[in-house]
Amino acid sequence: MTNEAPEDFRSVLYSVDRKGHRRWLYVDIVKGAWRRRRQVLAFFLIAFYLAVPFLTINGNPFIRIDIPSRTYILFGQVFWPQDFAYALLFVLLFLLGTLLMVSLLGRVFCGWFCPHNVFMEMVFRPIERFFEGPAHRHRRNDEKKTGDNRFMRKFLKNITYLIIAGALANAATALFVGTESFIGGVILDPFEHPYAAIFFVVFYFINVFNFVWFREQTCTLVCPYGRLQTAMLDRDTLVVSYNKERGEPRGKPGSTEGDCIDCERCIQVCPTGIDIRNGNQLECLHCAACIDACNDVMSRIERAPNLIAYASEAALAGEKQRFIRPRTIMYSCLVSILCVVTVALVLQRDLVQIIKLRQRAPSQLVQVDDVKWVQSSVPLSMVNKSTEQKSLRITLPDGVSGEVITQYNPLSIEPSQRVEPIIYVRLPLSSFSTFTLETDLNIYYDDALQKTIPLRLRRPAVDGG
Ligand code: SF4
Ligand code: SF4
Known part of the structure; x- marks a missing residue:
């Protein structure tokens, strides 16, 4: 018995039966050239996933999402809520990159890069096979509730699942709270690091639910990305396709x-249980398992490989496979331009963001040594987005008589620190020819003038005008 496909496959999910109950998929693992390539890629992706919380650039994490401080770090660069424009650029770049990738290679992300599929097919599925045996034996044992050491095998399989789910939750938690507080915190004293403990528990149960029970339904029922990608395919996109011209009419070897040969091996190895011979479908992840399965069958019956292969609809119709076409050229240009713009903007962004806030108190008239001065408060907001301490010196422009009064000048700001100092600018009353006077505030750090803030100061009314 296989994971046979229903007749009305376009409107019925393989994982749900006619009564709406879950149909458990017993998916076989097939060896082949495409699986070997996916294994190599998965090895590097998993190594990267587990190592990324420990990677640093200039002392900053490679990637970190810090919810309490509302910052995130990408490639060692700290981004603050004030950097929302950069987040929009990253999202735009991601969307355009997806459009380009999908128009060229279909759902290659789903089958080859998606963390769900990488861990499901390259970690959890092999563990299942190790403890339960090939899919047909696993199904038979489950249906008849038989099998050698059934209880012990299931017990050990689930214990292994739980340990691996814990390791994955560990790596995910570290992306939010850092390795230090995670390793030293949750394990030794969860009450000391409640955020880390909460993250870990949430990720852990999501992993267990997803990889142990929910499985392919994440792709077929939940993931919106898969739906979007499928809608972006065209007849020149490279997709996993069955060559109907060559394969039909199907039947026993030598009889057609x-x-x-209608062996249904391609269905047995499909992680979403579909029959690729029915054509391209929303559930197809383009993982190429069915290509390996069919090639194995073709070699056994001594026929040419690639009855199922990566091929576009146009190529299957006998036309030339076109990678370069107006759509892909346009996406490539947009992605290239946006990459350059994003990198340039990130490299040029102010490492210390300085904003003048609204003045809260009116200017005052003060007298020092028979000279009358207008003293105005200037509230500032300063955020050090760099990885090193910054020492800020605040002055008036050369030639402007007056002074800047502040508790500290230079003012030191630690990395990732935000301060809101109120400074005072004092100018002689005699320099006001009208009620207002315009000047600048110069801010120096790293031995250079980095920012000029325009000021419009207003003097209070004095006797006689
Ligand atoms: S039809 Fe083939 S490529 Fe698509 S998900 Fe199933 S096995 Fe993978
Ligand atoms: S594995 Fe190949 S031969 Fe067997 S049913 Fe699928 S397409 Fe036909």
Whole structure:
């Protein structure tokens, strides 16, 4: 018995039966050239996923999402809520990059890069096979509730699942709270690091739910990305396709003219349980498992490989496979331009963001040594987005008589620190020819003038005008 496909496959999910109950998929693992390539890629992706919380650039994490301080770090660069424009650029770049990737290679992300599929097919599925045996034996044992050491095998399998889910939750938690507080915190004293403990528990149960029970339904029922990608395919996109011309009519080996012998091996290895012979479908992840399965069958019956292969609809219709076309050229240009703009803007952004806030108190008239001065408060907001301490010196422009009064000048700001100092600018009353006077506030750090803030100061009314 296989994961047979229903007749009305376009409107019925393989993982749900006619009564709406879950149909458990028993998916076989097939060896082949495409699986080997996916294994190599998965090895590097998993190594990267586990190592990324420990990677640093200039002392900053490679990637970190710090919810309490409302900052995130990408490639060692700290981004604050004030950097919302950069977040928009990253999202735009991601969307355009997806459009380009999908128009060229279909749902290659789903089958090859998506963390859900990488861990499901390359970690959890092999563990299942190790403890339960091939899919047909696993199904038979489950249906008849038989099998050698059934209880012990299931117990050990689930214990292994739980340990791996813990390791994955560990890596995910570290992206939010850092490795220090995670390793030293949750394990030794969860009450000391409640955020880390909460993150870990949430990620842990999501992993267990997803990889142990929910499985392919994440792709077929939940993930909006898969739906979007499928809608972006065109007849030149490279997708996993069955060559109907060559395969039909199908039947036993030697009894028909078509190459498909209807062995259903391609269905048995499909992680979403679909029959690719019905054409391109929303559930197809483009993982290429069915290509390996069918190639294995073709080699056994001594027929040419690639009855199922990566091919576009146009190529299957006998036309030339076109990678370069107006759509891909346009996406490539937009992605390239946006990459350059994003990198340039990130490199040029102010490492210390300085904003003048609204003046809260009116200017005052003060007298020092028979000279009358107008003293105005200037509230500032300063955020050090760099990885090193910054020492800020605040002055008036050369030639302007007056002074800047502040508790500290230079003012030191630690990395990732935000301060809101109120400074005072004092100018002689005689320099006001009208009620207002315009000047600048110069801010120096790293031995250079970095920012000029325009000021419009207003003097209070004095006797006689
Ligand atoms: S594995 Fe190949 S031969 Fe077997 S059913 Fe699928 S397409 Fe036909
Ligand atoms: S039809 Fe083939 S490529 Fe698509 S999900 Fe199933 S096995 Fe993977």
